[in-house]
Amino acid sequence: MSLVSYSLADIQRIQRTERVLTTKQISSLAAPGNGSKIYYDGRDDGGVAGFGVRITAAGARSYILNYRNESGTERRLTIGSADVWTLAKARARAKELRQAIDTGADPLAEVAALKASPTVNQLVERARREAFPSLRPRTARDYEGMIHIWIAPAIGSMRVAEVRSVHIAELHAKISRTAKYRANRVLSLLSRLFNLSIRWEMRTDNPCRHAVDRNPEEKRKVYLNPEQISRLGEALAADPDQDAADALRLCLLTGARSLSEVLRARWDQLDLQAGTWSKPASMTKQKETHSVPLSVPTLEILVKRRAKVRGDFVFPGRRMPHLTELRHIWSRMRAACDLAGVRVHDLRHSFASVLVSSGASLPMIGALLGHTQPGTTARYAHLMIDSL
Numbered sequence: 064m065s066l067v068s069y070s071l072a073d074i075q076r077i078q079r080t081e082r083v084l085t086t087k088q089i090s091s092l093a094a095p096g097n098g099s100k101i102y103y104d105g106r107d108d109g110g111v112a113g114f115g116v117r118i119t120a121a122g123a124r125s126y127i128l129n130y131r132n133e134s135g136t137e138r139r140l141t142i143g144s145a146d147v148w149t150l151a152k153a154r155a156r157a158k159e160l161r162q163a164i165d166t167g168a169d170p171l172a173e174v175a176a177l178k179a180s181p182t183v184n185q186l187v188e189r190a191r192r193e194a195f196p197s198l199r200p201r202t203a204r205d206y207e208g209m210i211h212i213w214i215a216p217a218i219g220s221m222r223v224a225e226v227r228s229v230h231i232a233e234l235h236a237k238i239s240r241t242a243k244y245r246a247n248r249v250l251s252l253l254s255r256l257f258n259l260s261i262r263w264e265m266r267t268d269n270p271c272r273h274a275v276d277r278n279p280e281e282k283r284k285v286y287l288n289p290e291q292i293s294r295l296g297e298a299l300a301a302d303p304d305q306d307a308a309d310a311l312r313l314c315l316l317t318g319a320r321s322l323s324e325v326l327r328a329r330w331d332q333l334d335l336q337a338g339t340w341s342k343p344a345s346m347t348k349q350k351e352t353h354s355v356p357l358s359v360p361t362l363e364i365l366v367k368r369r370a371k372v373r374g375d376f377v378f379p380g381r382r383m384p385h386l387t388e389l390r391h392i393w394s395r396m397r398a399a400c401d402l403a404g405v406r407v408h409d410l411r412h413s414f415a416s417v418l419v420s421s422g423a424s425l426p427m428i429g430a431l432l433g434h435t436q437p438g439t440t441a442r443y444a445h446l447m448i449d450s451l
Contacts, residue, residue: 083110086150094122101127104154114157116145126153128160132169140171183226184219186260194259199345201323209249213238223265226257228274235275243278250277285405286412298399307392309364310378314407316361318414318431322393322407326386328377335369338362355431 083105092102095118103115113129124145131137140160142153160170181189187210195203217234218226231253238246254271261269287295292315299308313325317340324342332341341354357365368377376385393407418431 084114084116084150089116089124089145089150092116092118092124094118095120103129104157111154111157111161113161114154117141126150126157128157130161130164130170132164132172133167138169138171140174178222180222180224181265182219183221183223183256184215186223186256186263186265187214187219189263190256190259199323200327201321205248206252209245209252213249214253223257223260226270228270228272231271231274239278244280247277247280250275285409286416287402287405287409291400291402292413292417294400295396295402298396302392302395304392306378306386307389309368310386310389311392311396311407311410312364313361315410315414316358316364317355318411320408320411322389323387326376326378326389329375330369330377331375333357333365333377335362335365 084102089102097120099117099119101115101117103113104110111128115127115129117125117127126142126145126148128140128142129137130140142148142156142160145153148156163170195206198206213234217237218230221230231250235246235250238249250271254269257266257269257271260266295315299311302308310322310325313319314322317325319325328340332343333339334341338357339354340357341352344352365377372379378386380386397403397405418427
């Protein structure tokens with residue numbers, strides 16, 4: 064029996080008598096003069112209801128599946144090109160789809176919903192509007208760098224619902240080849256983004272969970288010894304930019320978490336009479352107000368600055384409300400004092416080491432540094448042993 068094109072209304076009737084499609088028959092079908100024609104599978108010998116091959120006037124052949132959804136609407140789903148799919152694989156896929164349809168699924172509606180679902184880039188945009196404004200400035204800049212360099216190029220155009228653990232693992236492995244610690248930071252950011260996607264009902268699971276083991280990280284134990292601190296003090300005294308020098312001095316004398324924390328300090332946070340610095344929750348990592356006592360050398364610096372500085376900030380800027388970037392002076396200090404590899408944050412470690420060497424307890428050091436977990440302060444325990 065020769066194959067012909069049937070109307071949708073005749074599919075069920077024809078499939079009860081027509082033989083199943085064969086690869087030889089499909090290859091011999093002539094293209095229509097215009098438009099397209101569909102040749103449907105028979106029901107005997109393993110045929111699938113609604114399965115067929117569509118041929119266009121240009122000769123393109125593709126496998127399709129006609130079905131009705133639960134509301135009775137007739138739909139036509141394209142399985143794939145006959146140049147890519149074999150007849151056996153296309154028919155097997157049609158059987159899978161038909162089984163799902165029989166249980167209430169609507170494959171075309173699911174495809175449409177996926178196409179309309181947000182991409183990772185759109186998830187990031189929403190996070191920028193609703194989640195990132197509460198971040199500390201330094202964290203926000205770090206996030207933007209990871210998004211721009213790694214996340215957007217790798218998976219930014221993917222639908223949020225399509226991202227799988229394998230995609231996360233591949234990205235983590237790619238970054239790990241050159242920057243193992245950075246790979247872990249990107250993984251943490253992705254996990255946060257996908258947790259937000261669950262909250263915003265973009266998907267129901269986090270593909271970062273159990274996707275990959277984080278790279279081992281060794282906690283830094285870099286701190287300046289008394290001789291290095293002395294050299295740094297002399298270099299700061301000789302530097303022409305004494306505003307920047309004061310900021311670095313305060314980092315060392317207060318154990319501030321970062322240079323930006325010092326640069327954003329306001330006079331209304333400082334009580335020079337009581338000798339305290341009350342850091343607002345918006346400035347602290349633990350999101351709680353943190354009040355710390357100020358040493359005599361610290362107060363001397365602040366009293367001198369108060370006498371010459373006008374405005375709300377301890378370190379006012381020329382074009383900005385406060386100073387924002389002092390990498391230039393720290394580069395000079397590292398070169399002048401032979402401190403290669405030492406970061407500004409390591410001045411915080413040095414602050415703790417001086418306290419340990421003077422007999423301060425770890426709980427006291429934790430309170431001064433604003434640690435909420437005793438384990439964070441415990442890294443300085445080896446210094447106490449050295450001191451003893």
